Amino acid sequence: MAHAATHDQHDEHHGAPSNFFTRWFLSTNHKDIGTLYLLFSLTAFFVGGSFAMMIRAELFKPGMQLVQPYFFNEMTTMHALVMIFGAIMPAFVGLGNWMIPLMIGAPDMALPRMNNLSFWILPFAFMLLLSTLFMPGGAPAGGWTMYPPLSLQTGSLAYAVFAIHLMGISSIMGAINIIATILNMRAPGMDLLKMPVFVWSWLITAFLLIAVMPALAGAVTMLLTDKYFGTSFFNAAGGGDPVLYQHIFWFFGHPEVYIMILPAFGIISEIVPTFARKPLFGYKAMVFALAAIAFLSFIVWAHHMFAVGMPLGADIFFMYATMLISVPTGIKVFNWVTTMWGGSLTFETPMLFSIAFIVLFSIGGFSGLMLALVPADFQYHDTYFVVAHFHYVLVTGAAFAIMGAAYYWLPKWTGNMYSEFWGKVHFWNSLVWVNVLFFPQHFLGLAGMPRRIPDYNVAFADFNMISSIGGFLFGASQLIFVGVIIHCRFFSKKKAADRAWEGARGLEWTVPSPAPHHTFALPPVINDEDLAHGHVED
């Protein structure tokens, strides 16, 4: 028996399990689990995207042509839930799973079996959430923010809450795994202040996740007890307060949006130096800015609540604190531009997405600064100006960073170069149509169009039609992305070098492309010159 046991172990070290079920459903391998997360995320992106297509289709012209108002509200609610919890967050977890052990010279994540559970919870949670569409009363339709008392009118509330609990558990376990891995399993010589910025961004994000997912769990559980067990947390008649929910929700919600952007910042800090062939400018400032943003994210939550009737002092505090976040964020943007300055630049697809990120995320940041000014926010709040803001930071921000990362690391994952031509076709289409889709929404908000309405006055018709056209074409362009990935994985004839990109630095580029199933079984010997941040002087 001992002989059989060592025989199994001996086989494992030679590659992936040959049995499909064992390999994919019982995986304890960070690369395969990373792949699972990324494929799940891509699927959720198209599901959430199809809900968005329904929204833009109904909003194409004034008048109601396609769906009833209640179903429209189901679509806006589910679009957000699926995109946030199904597309963006799992994509970053997938990228983290794939790249963090490679970047720090670790053989795998600290807790490989928990890693498996973290992933496999998600398809079940999503099936549960999506199944509410087919229940009597339909899916949740009170907005992804689920404010009571409206959300208590949802028939399927219990299922939605349970799905959210499952997703939260998955995120918390994933975050624990990431912290344990980064703090304990770095190869000797991989000091914290020599780590890639992407690893730093995930370390900080993991702390945010552990801190705030329980707050979301608490908030939605209180919704459940208010609806089914006679509590009055959010019911004024019973001594409670609907606004309490908003405080608890946004205490989660604001760090949540930083959870969705910090890893994106990390990605840009990996890609830009590679294609500038120049080290990242101001490494320590970049790390410090990530930490500052994360800290500040805890004290700004009520800027989502400026119209709720908070006392003057609260409005003023949250206004000032929110404005402050633009300082570390601005530093990051300046540092990326300064990295490019004086470099030797080429513009492959990952770099194109990164440059687009820098410009368009900054535009989203500008509208965010405008939103922070409370008297102005009285006119912006709950209008399409807010919708434009968060789509700029989440789509041209987070999603573009994810796409850039996919192009950047596809050669490492698959061993093949993707088609640079089709990558650029995907990029340019995405860039143009995403702006056609979201830029006019600034105007709609300033002109007075509220959010979450299925129909609108004729004055808003032109920009809505333009936005919808942008939406349909942006959605269609993402099919090119799928094509590029499939071609790269299964049909591309161009082999990728270990160091797929000439300017790339870091441990992940010292292993073969495709990365073997098991890497760094023995810790690598680290030479500072091989690292991106080996010689840190400032």
Next chain:
Amino acid sequence: MTSGGIRIKAWAAAVCALWAGSACFNTAWANPQPGQLNMARGVTEWSGVPYFLNNVALGVCTVIGVLVFGAMFIAMFRFRKSRGAVAEKWAHNTMLEVVWTTIPVIILIVLAWMSTGGLVSFADTTGSQMTVKVTGYQWKWRYDYVDYQGKAIDKVGFMSVLDSQSNDTRQLDSGLDPRAVKVGEDNTYLLNVDKPLVLPIDTKIRFAITAGDVIHSWWVPALGWKMDAIPGMVNGAWTNIKVPGVYRGQCAELCGQDHGFMPIVVKAVTKAEFAQWLAQQEAAGKAPAATPATPASPAPAPASSTAAPATAQVAPVAQAPGRQG
């Protein structure tokens, strides 16, 4: 000295001119305009504050954007490898970092200073000459006049619902054209009600805003602010309208299926006209055989928007065929 007759005619002419002048003068900000790119200034004592802040912040952001993106595009051109650029090796410059941390902080302090004054003035509802209570319901508004110029108002209150033409037009597959829903020259599709909130100009009016079921939000862009209507809470706000006219807004917090179909119309009139209107309303409220609603206007029976929310439930019953696609 003019005789009584000429004075009355002059007064009537003035009122008509004011009304006509205000009608075209206000078109620019009473309704959203097709192709409108920016916020409108609004018509109240305070509404210039968000307008000003919006424009200043936009200007600041545009300048910063031009500088930063300009630098980046110059770098993309000047330092391309295809042009023979050789990468430098430097990666830090502490003085530069201090400068581009300090300058943004200074800009933020200036913006914060500009914003704080406007916020403090908004928060001060004291010294008002009138109080109006606004209550949000699924899916309509109720207005109750509480007091005016120090005197309590007795029983002047009414529901304000989406106008019936808009309501008929917005039904799924109605076949009716939203562009045909007009008041005069203005398209008022989804922005008109059966009974507007009539208010006097040049009067500081205090609002007490609440709700009867779920959270709504009362928003008229021309007044410059919105305030959430929350069940169990009363929120305060104030306005002082300077220009007579008709100002249109919408509910601004998701409140269920007809959230997009419960607009707000404020009709701002001179103090004399308002006093007259109010007297009529109070008299009608006291008349024994009168209906509880305002007698002057025929009350059109609003359609589905009032039928549904007897229990303030979103109506899956009515919506069963609605889950399409």
